[in-house]
Amino acid sequence: MGGVVWYIEFINMDQVIDLTKLYVYIFWEGEVPLYVGLTRNLINRLHSHRINRLSRLSTADRIELISCEETEGRRVERAMITKLRPLFNKNNNPEMCN
Numbered sequence: 001m002g003g004v005v006w007y008i009e010f011i012n013m014d015q016v017i018d019l020t021k022l023y024v025y026i027f028w029e030g031e032v033p034l035y036v037g038l039t040r041n042l043i044n045r046l047h048s049h050r051i052n053r054l055s056r057l058s059t060a061d062r063i064e065l066i067s068c069e070e071t072e073g074r075r076v077e078r079a080m081i082t083k084l085r086p087l088f089n090k091n092n093n094p095e096m097c098n
Contacts, residue, residue, distance in 0.1 A: 027060040
């Protein structure tokens, strides 16, 4: 049984993960946005999604990362949820709120 492998696409950064930054991350399956999240601990957060094989995100084939300043993280996350309407964000999909 193979592990989950994701292609990470970097947005507005210099192709280097700075573990001290805040990130908005977007899981994609093809052209379908699955989930938008915000984290201060990128490695642990992505690892928690990766090891959960039952996760709905296990079908993701890439992740986009957007580095953010502390003051703009929530705004960027909300803007991406509003724009992309990802399938598995609770505040975008009423069926997920049950």
